[in-house]
Amino acid sequence: MGLTNNSTGHNLIDSNLKIVKKSENEIIVALAGNPNVGKSTIFNALTGMKQHTGNWPGKTVSNAQGRFYTDKNSYLLVDIPGTYSLMAHSTEEEIARNYICFGEPDVVVVVCDATCLERNLNIVIQTCEITNNVILCINLIDEAKKKHIKIDTKKVEKELGIPVITTAANNKSTIKSLTDILDNFDKLQETKPLIPRYINEIEEAIKIIETELKKHDLKSVNPRWLSLRLLDNDGSLINEIKAHLGDDFFNNKEIIQAIQKAKKYLVECNINSDKLNDLIVDSITKLSQKICENSIEYCDGQYSLRDRKIDKLLTSKVTGYPIMIIMLLFIFWLTIIGANYPSSLLSNGFLYIQNYLSKMLLYINPPIWLHDLLILGVFKTVAWVVSVMLPPMAIFFPLFTLLEDLGVLPRIAFNLDKPFKYCNACGKQALTMCMGFGCNAAGVVGCRIIDSPRERLLAILTNNFVPCNGRFPTIITLISILIIGISSGIYSSIISAVILTLVITLGIGVTFLATKALSITLLKGTPSSYTLELPPYRRPQISKVITRSIFDRALFVLGRAVSVAAPAGLIIWLMANVKIYDISMLNYCSDFLDPFAKLLGLDGVILIAFILGFPANEIVIPIIIMAYLSQGSLTEFSSICELSNLFISNGWSWITVICTIVFSLFHWPCSTTLLTIKKETASLKWTLIAAVLPTIIGMIFCFIINLVANLVI
């Protein structure tokens, strides 16, 4: 759940980052490399920004930028998505390649994982093919030392022909070596990076195009590399070239002829497009193999015994699933029990402030409706959202971040791969599902880590079936109302956690069902092959986890909720209090919806609340409360008990509570999520399906629950 200021909300919608230099002298540095090698950590260490980091591959799916300054220069740092290669198999690889090729960065720093350098070198070599200005930054050198891997950086430097430095991203002093080398990079301009050579046939074909290209202005694009790429039929690249070099480029007869000639030559040599790419990758991997053979000493036990033991426990037949469920249960229990006290404290505090504000306001003697509008409408809704949402978020986020930093999420994806495969989907969907717990919009963007467009669409359409943090507090509140009569104290928190886990499990179960249903109807296809890297377990930095998850996520999400809650409070108060023929507008609406809502075990007010909660699900319960309050049965409430009484006096039964929980789990995604889906799928049709699918499922569930429950009683 990559949830930061940069990655949630409306910022997501505009992820086509525009890189703008502040001054002429500013040096643009791009950070490239494999997934999960610590690029974002280095980015944060240099810029002091809080780009989301986490121990799983694929959490950065779009470019991010930040600035930093040394005594000598000012730098603009661009964090690009981690990729294994620049040959563009997937969206994020395309983003990475496009930026390195056409973004014209002054320097590209390729970050590699010291513990598996050989594999990481592929992308270094591919980058060297594109640009001369490459620095290799071997990160996680501390982890490599622990695993007794010895790297001869001088030798690597000599072989690759580019500057090589080592860093331990969590250790700030080692970052200095990177800024030092950047400051001196202009002196190193003469470096000649290693260029991979291919078999003679390919070299010959490259030469045919390259000779022609050299006659034209290619701006900064490397002619040899471009020739190589032009041999391949890569549609997305051709569009990029047109955008960069102008449409005329492909209208030039000589160029077209050269490309055709080269392609024909390859066909004569029996090399088709697929074989060409295979041969290219083969050569590059052989080259990195050769470099590493000479410069790295491996010792036994790279994959530590401790990791092996934890992996056995988390993935074995007997313990794998139970441990996952117990972890979920434990997190929910801690969230619920931990949030109780601060929640009531906040709520009392707000009540105190409300009285005070009310008195102050009355002092200036405004019209009474204005007072009620501001205090009972705006303030009360905001107070409710803050006191109910902040405590669970402040507990849930750090706990979840902890799991993320430890490296547990990829194991969950690993365990859930087989069920997803059964649904003809990709196991990485488990990762995007987990991101959905934080924010569904972030989860939808996260689906970029899935290569196959069909599987990616499956993941996008079903992301909404796990409740985001906007819906969590709503569901928790409803659960506490449900069990209010049953028990109290510690037992009630355990029961709440169990029920919440059941609700989440239902959400996950429906994710599978819906995925399967889609994959045999609208999105037919067989599961594509997949590879998933399981990173080593890393010790999380507790203080960073707390500051990051509370300040960066919780408060940000809360801010978003409040900014929606305040105007919503205003509108809903007006709707509830502006009366036409003695009946409020809200009543008109809810009476109109009531017969239909009753079929679903809800009532008109609840349905209205969900409709008005479209911008943010956080405000559903405050709307319900205000609607009921305006109808005049109760005037004050602060505890769950009073809330429960309010609901009961408005005709709620346990069936209503259950149906509301189910409906909040399955209904249309919030506006931000839908806009994000629209952007990611670039299709109105799929956006509509993403909205209609969960709504219909929710309605069917509620209808059946209501019917069965009423029959049984």
Add this chain to the structure above:
Amino acid sequence: MNLSDIRIGEKGKIKSIKISGNMRRRLLDIGITDGTEIECVFKSPFGEPTAFLIKGAVIALRNEQCDKITIKLSSERVS
């Protein structure tokens, strides 16, 4: 033998990869190349996917891919 026949704890060397196109490149990208040492470290609760130790990293593969990768076991299997 095929990579899918390997048991947990066994080690082998990759002999050939009978996959072409995007998937082959992806496998090569992550370090699955001819002659690479590979060790089967654990399997998911359903027996698939399988996690392999390859050049210091743990990579999970589905059976479909493993079926198309042949290996030579490093030591004789004791049955």
